[in-house]
Amino acid sequence: MQAAVFGALGEPSRLQIVELLRRGPHGVGEIAEALGLRQPQVSKHLKVLDRLGIVDVEARARRRIYHLRAEPFDEIAHWVDSFEHLWEVRLDALGEHLRTHATDTTREDDQ
Amino acid sequence: MIQLLRRKKELSFERRYPASIEAVWRAWTGAEQLRSWWGPEKTTIPECEVDLRVGGRIRIVTEATEAMGKYQGTRWPMEGTFTLVEAPHRLSYDASSWTEGEQDTSTIRHTNDLELTETADGTLLTLRISITEIGPKAKMAAFGMKWGYKAQLDTLEQHLAAAGDGEVG
Numbered sequence: 001m002q003a004a005v006f007g008a009l010g011e012p013s014r015l016q017i018v019e020l021l022r023r024g025p026h027g028v029g030e031i032a033e034a035l036g037l038r039q040p041q042v043s044k045h046l047k048v049l050d051r052l053g054i055v056d057v058e059a060r061a062r063r064r065i066y067h068l069r070a071e072p073f074d075e076i077a078h079w080v081d082s083f084e085h086l087w088e089v090r091l092d093a094l095g096e097h098l099r100t101h102a103t104d105t106t107r108e109d110d111q
Numbered sequence: 112m113i114q115l116l117r118r119k120k121e122l123s124f125e126r127r128y129p130a131s132i133e134a135v136w137r138a139w140t141g142a143e144q145l146r147s148w149w150g151p152e153k154t155t156i157p158e159c160e161v162d163l164r165v166g167g168r169i170r171i172v173t174e175a176t177e178a179m180g181k182y183q184g185t186r187w188p189m190e191g192t193f194t195l196v197e198a199p200h201r202l203s204y205d206a207s208s209w210t211e212g213e214q215d216t217s218t219i220r221h222t223n224d225l226e227l228t229e230t231a232d233g234t235l236l237t238l239r240i241s242i243t244e245i246g247p248k249a250k251m252a253a254f255g256m257k258w259g260y261k262a263q264l265d266t267l268e269q270h271l272a273a274a275g276d277g278e279v280g
Contacts, residue, residue, distance in 0.1 A: 080242070084122050087240065089151050091126050094236075097138055097148035098130040 008052050013037060014045045018068065021055060025067035122240040129233040136199035136227060145171065153178040157186075167193050169204055172211075186211040191223070201226050220244035 009015050016035050020026060028046065032039045046066055049055040055066045128135055138144045140163050146156040149171055158172035170190045175182040191206025202225040210217040220243045228235040 080122070083242070086151060087122065087124055087238070090149065091124055091236070091238070093148040093150050094135075094138060095126065095128055097144065098128050098134055101134070101138070101144070101147075 005052055005054060008048055008054065011045070013041070014049060017042065017045055017049065018054065021066060021068045025058070025065045027063045027065055031066070122238075122242070124236075124238040124240075126236045126238075127230065127233060128236060132199045132227050132229045132234045135234045135236060136202075139202060139225060140198075149173065158188075163193065163196055165193055165196055167196075169193065169206070194222075195224075199227060218244070 009018060013035065017031055020031060020034055026034070028039055028042050031037070031046075032042045035042070046055060046057075050057060050066075053069055053071065056069050058065045058067065138148065140161055142159040142161045145161065146159045149156055149159070150173075153176050154173045155176055156171060157174050158170060160168060160170045162168045168190065169192075170188065173187045173189075175185045177183050179185075187208065187210055189206055189208040191204040193202070193204045195201055195203035203223060205222050206220070208219045208221070222241045222243060224239040226237040226239075228237070
C-alpha cells in the first residue's frame, strides 16, 4: 500500500494535484487550468490516485469533483512514526551502552 | 498532510552523550559493540559485519527471540554499503532492510548520515535518515511496526522514567 502511494506521489504532476486538493475539492477542468496541464492528462493521473484510494470522486450536477481521502496519509505517517520511534529507542540504547562501556573501552582498545 | 509526509521521509535525530567522540565512533563501527545496542528489545543480533571503508559492506541481522511470541525466529537483515567514512566524525551508508523470505515486498531503502561532533562535555550525535523506498508490506517488517511499536514506547518511557526525565517524545 505505502509503496504504491509513495510511487504515485513520486510523479510530480500527481503530487501537484494532491497539493492542490489539500486546499479543497476541485473539478478536472479546474485542476488542469490551475496546473497548466491538459485535461486528459489530469484525468489519467486522477484515475491512478483514485485506484489507490488517495482521492475520492463525487458527481455534482454534471461535474465530477475530486477530493482527498485521509487514510493513506495517516497510514504512511503511522509507519514513519514507528520507524522514528525505533531509532529513538536505539539511540537511547546506544547511550546506555556508552555509559556501561565507558570503563571497558580502554581494555578493548588493547585487544 | 502532504507536507508532513514529505518532511517525515527525512528523519533527523540529535543526541548528546557524555562520552568521548572516539567511544561513540567505536560503538557505531565495531561489530561487537553494535551487537550490544542495536536491538530493539526482545531481539538478538546473530550476524553483524562491518567492513569499514568506502564501498565496504555493513550487514546486521536482527532476530526475534521467544519473547516476541509468534514472531520468534523471524529475521530482519539490514545490508548496506558505506559511502563516506571519516573517522571519527562522519559516516554514511546506503542500506536496505527487509524481512527474510519477503525481500520482494518488504524491502525499505534508506540512506543514513551520521555526524559526530566533540563538545565540552562529550559528543553531539546527529543522524539523518532518508527513506527512499518502502515495500508494500514494510509496515510489518524489520522495525517491529506491528509488535514493536507499543513495546518500544514502553521501553522508552521506562528508560526516561529511570533517568528521571519526564520528556516523552
